[in-house]
Amino acid sequence: MSDSENNQAFNYAASVDCIEQRPATERQITGQSPLHHADLGTVAQAQLGQTGTVQLTELKLLGHLILRGRLDNVGFTSGVKLTLGLELPGTLQMVVDGDISIRWISPDEWLVVVPGERSYEIEQALVNNVQGHCAVINASGGQTILRLQGEDVQKVLQKSVPLDVHPRSFPIGKVVTTVFAKTQAVISRTGDQQWELVIRRSFSDYVWLWLQDCSAEFKLVITEQ
């Protein structure tokens, strides 16, 4: 069966079950971010009002949805457009609209970040709207996002990644998956001095320790979301 025939015949929504993955609030189970043990909230309270040259904020408990599909599958691209109101970004690009963002990961993979409380609803809508040979995967529990901002963040990144982070080769809106210290991160520039790192849950403690070491010569301040 050719790809196009397959796209016609395959009903994605009928082939998957969507499961609410967030902890149930009615049973008083609260969600914990991978950096829960670091107690960033208390540190942020103690540092309230300070401004550092490296400011770290964990954007915790967001919905991370991974989209797989080919750009020549119209049922996939139009379904995503219909659901999110955003076009899938091209190579190494990121698009943001309010609290929803899409990052390019590979030629047939994108990461959609949505507010945590809306992740189930958006996942269901995506599953129902896309057609053909594609996939929607909820990876919310597997990763977290760190936002870094300040004048010395570029120097922190220069110590951590093997690529050029100068605005000349890393403009605002670019996103790359690369080596970060001894792990990997999806790094995007969201502002002149603002960056976001999507990191693996299991490596979040390592990245947190690395960032503290790395920023020791600068002024690291933790802020709350």
Place this chain on the structure above:
Amino acid sequence: MFYIYCPHCEEHREEEEFHAAGEAHIPRPLDPENCSDKEWGEYMFFRTNPRGIHHELWVHSVGCRKFFNMTRDTQNYEILEVYKIGEKPSITSAAAKLPAQSKVQEGV
């Protein structure tokens, strides 16, 4: 260190992000059941080890996680060409013989 152009990310990246995955253009026999032991053994285990131009399979493992081919000179490590899976190399040496194209998987 190599500075490798990834044809999927469309930019150069450090070698640290990549892994070499062996020789390129090794087509799987279409009818493995009826292969002789020699044919299957050569497909499975035997690789060329040329001095000069070599076609290799690489993967951008800490990046887009896609495989691609690379033509590299094993004498001076120069990367001559990078091309996607399914494409044919434009630079080949007369000595580097590609496997016979009959009765094997297409597009590799």
